[in-house]
Amino acid sequence: MKDYGASATPAETVQVATSGDVVTARQMVRTLAQRGGLGLVHQTKLVTAASELGRNMLVYGGGGVVRAAALSDAGRSGIYVEFRDEGPGIPDVELALTDGWTSGNGMGLGLSGARRLVDEFDIASGPEGTTVRIVKWAR
Amino acid sequence: MSDRVPVLKIGRVLLVSIQQDLEDQMVMDLQDDLSRRIVDTGAKGVVIDISALEIVDSFVGRMLADNASVSRLLGAETIVVGMRPAVAMTLVELGLSLKGVRTALNLERGLKLLRRLGTDPA
Ligand SMILES: Nc1ncnc2c1ncn2[C@@H]1O[C@H](COP(=O)(O)OP(=O)(O)OP(=O)(O)O)[C@@H](O)[C@H]1O
Ligand SMILES: [Mg+2]
Numbered sequence: 001m002k003d004y005g006a007s008a009t010p011a012e013t014v015q016v017a018t019s020g021d022v023v024t025a026r027q028m029v030r031t032l033a034q035r036g037g038l039g040l041v042h043q044t045k046l047v048t049a050a051s052e053l054g055r056n057m058l059v060y061g062g063g064g065v066v067r068a069a070a071l072s073d074a075g076r077s078g079i080y081v082e083f084r085d086e087g088p089g090i091p092d093v094e095l096a097l098t099d100g101w102t103s104g105n106g107m108g109l110g111l112s113g114a115r116r117l118v119d120e121f122d123i124a125s126g127p128e129g130t131t132v133r134i135v136k137w138a139r
Numbered sequence: 140m141s142d143r144v145p146v147l148k149i150g151r152v153l154l155v156s157i158q159q160d161l162e163d164q165m166v167m168d169l170q171d172d173l174s175r176r177i178v179d180t181g182a183k184g185v186v187i188d189i190s191a192l193e194i195v196d197s198f199v200g201r202m203l204a205d206n207a208s209v210s211r212l213l214g215a216e217t218i219v220v221g222m223r224p225a226v227a228m229t230l231v232e233l234g235l236s237l238k239g240v241r242t243a244l245n246l247e248r249g250l251k252l253l254r255r256l257g258t259d260p261a
Contacts, residue, residue: 019164099234112234
């Protein structure tokens with residue numbers, strides 16, 4: 001995935017430390033998606049993905065920062081969202097991206113489902129934390 | 140900080156109308172409240188109106204599915220009403236089919252469905 005984060009400015013951020021912050025983060029993403037001209041179905045998919053990734057960041061990563069911005073690239077416009085935590089990381093990302101795989105008592109659909117709901121998805125994870133970056137283009 | 144979603148008793152039916160974007164704690168509280176109210180009231184039907192919900196993610200989806208199973212064990216049928224089309228499309232792509240959750244287009248049809256299932260809402 002391109003380094004959209006660098007070009008996506010100005011970005012808005014929400015610090016996530018509680019489940020209320022996850023609500024705030026997804027509302028920020030919705031507002032940007034509306035302003036960015038995403039259709040209703042696209043908005044719904046993006047916000048749902050953001051909700052899954054925001055919750056993961058809180059539950060497994062101990063919280064972190066959600067950063068989102070409107071994007072334009074090669075004549076297209078879209079929304080970029082980044083979820084960055086400094087938690088323990090995901091030991092096996094491929095496994096974690098499998099439908100139904102959970103280390104806890106979730107349904108194991110958040111990560112794999114979020115990937116399906118967006119157009120671009122990138123995850124980097126290690127002992128110093130996890131960063132997930134997603135893009136949804138307006139059609 | 141944590142508000143609760145009201146559970147109304149109307150006739151023999153419990154009605155939950157979710158009017159705001161829910162925090163996870165509110166979702167868990169609702170699940171507890173509903174099963175308790177089913178037992179306390181002997182309600183035979185539960186209608187959950189989600190028409191105001193802009194998204195249903197895996198957490199809320201799981202609550203809806205679990206609630207349907209738990210209610211059934213307690214003798215009540217649950218109907219989820221008012222799901223937005225964009226929400227339905229998103230749920231399918233997310234991988235949540237909500238098998239076992241009965242749905243209806245709106246409140247009126249939900250109540251009709253309960254009647255057909257043998258739960259006279261009146
Ligand atoms: N930010 C993160 N930091 C560390 N581990 C993570 C992170 N995000 C996901 N994981 C790991 O990946 C697994 C799969 O995540 P996923 O969101 O798909 O499922 P879940 O959260 O377990 O369940 P669900 O989201 O369906 O309720 C998690 O169980 C967890 O072990
Ligand atoms: Mg998850």
